[in-house]
Amino acid sequence: MPTLTNLDLQDIQEARQRVCRTFPGTAFSSQAEGQYGVSDTVTIDLDVRKDGRKFRLVGAFEAQLELGCCRCLEAFSWPVSVDVDLLYLPASDGMGERDVQIEESDLSTAFYHDEQIDLVQLVDEQFQLTLPMKPLCRRDCRGLCAVCGGNRNATECKCVEIWEDPRLDVLRSLLKQ
Ligand SMILES: [Zn+2]
Ligand SMILES: [Zn+2]
Structure with a gap:
């Protein structure tokens, strides 16, 4: 059963289709593992380009994240806007349900299963990559x-x-x- 947090590739009929969605912060709580909070909502704005079984996702993910300062431990707001340009290929049958680990040098290519892309998981991965190593509420904390x-x-x-x-x-x- 496809949910709103998934991008159902069967819905992409045009060579180019715009996909805009807003996710509540609660959609991320299970995946955040305490690394960040989402103050309000996460918005995604993607231009999906279809080329046979290949899908290219170009766009941006935006949110106000909440991080904990590593010096004073107070929570602070951290606006984030991530530009993405990702190529999705169908996972070959041999791979089945097995998770495909993407090499760090090849982050722009990923695989989809069952004609679905889990957008929440994708956004979470992209946010994780942009998180500061040592979050500070302000530079002179x-x-x-x-x-x-x-x-x-x-x-x-x-x-x-x-x-x-x-x-x-x-x-x-x-x-x-
Ligand atoms: Zn601080
Ligand atoms: Zn003191």
């Missing part, structure tokens, strides 16, 4: 105080962070004896 744990962007605490050279521990224990 001051992070959390190592002493009281307070968010130093919000409040100026009076804690003094003293760093003691661990190599001196041996010396200190000797002095105590």
